[in-house]
Amino acid sequence: MxxxxxxxxxxxxxxxxxxxxxxxxxxxxxxxxxxxxxxxxxxxxxxxxxxxxxxxxxxxxxxxxxxxxxxxxxxxxxxxxxxxxxxPALVDAHIHLALGRAADPTERLLRCLEAGIAAVRDGGGREPERLLEAVERLPGVLEVQGCGWALHAPGGYGGFLGRPVRDMAQFRDVLRHLEEMGAFFLKILLTGPVDFASGQVEQGPVFGRAD
CATH class of the missing domain: 2.30.40 (Urease, subunit C; domain 1)
Structure with missing residues (x-):
């Protein structure tokens, strides 16, 4: 608590x-x-x-x-x-606990708790297993909901956040792994990054209706 x-x-x-x-x-x-x-x-x-x-x-x-x-x-x-x-404690709805190899997910979870944050939604990373290990080391400390890998188009924005998906066959394979991992939600990067100064995305939709 x-x-x-x-x-x-x-x-x-x-x-x-x-x-x-x-x-x-x-x-x-x-x-x-x-x-x-x-x-x-x-x-x-x-x-x-x-x-x-x-x-x-x-x-x-x-x-x-x-x-x-x-x-x-x-x-x-x-x-x-x-x-x-x-x-009541706070909820951080957009966080990346294992982003970057130098990041220590366990230390970041403890820093969240010290700041009065009791639940987080993790937006993905290339090595979600590091976050799973941190959660296992701190059972019951925080409520952690994560997406595992964020999914993105091959060669598009998001390579540092997860896995590329080129077709439905690969999507089904990645989705199966996410289910086994215990992902709470699915994150799909539909555009490039947001330019917060202009309020616009830097790249248009990378997946079409056919995708």
Whole structure:
């Protein structure tokens, strides 16, 4: 479970930095997290006077802060963040964790967690097995959904992101490997890269209707 923590106004920035990092909650124990406020719905103000209850690694409800002792089971552990606001963790919907041979997917996953990101959608790379190995080394740390290889036209944009596909026979073969790999979604590069200054792509569609 990943939680972003905001200090109450007026607290020193140094104290905020001291609180940065990741605290691991033992899944075999029950926890209560005291908070200044808990954001339950986006766009709504934090709910005051509530504490977060966690059991088995899952958020199981809110309880009144003043009744923590009476509403929790014996042996429940308490984390005091009563000067901080709790908000849901973030999701990065476009990331490349294993892009480039120098990249360390394990280190990048840990950096995501430290930044308050609890789930990512990986947009592909030439060696997705490196990402799979990193996920296996960190089971349950982050929710990772990836496409494995991004598919592109032979000689076209995307060689650094995945595999070329020249016809349906090759597409079926690559798709079979992606299914075996456990890919969550299919990514097909239909155009060249985007020129963000002009808001246009640098190359038109590389696959036609017949493809």
């Amino acid at each position: 990943s939680i972003l923590i905001w200090p109450e106004p007026g607290r020193e920035a140094g104290k905020a930095r001291d609180m940065a990092g990741v605290t691991w909650l033992d899944r075999n124990e029950q926890w209560v997290i005291l908070a200044k406020g808990v954001v339950v719905s986006w766009g709504e103000p934090p709910v005051r006077g509530k504490s977060l209850m966690v059991k088995g690694g899952q958020i199981c409800g809110l309880c009144d802060a003043g009744q923590v002792g009476g509403s929790t089971q014996p042996g429940t552990r308490v984390v005091d963040l009563s000067h901080w606001h709790l908000v």
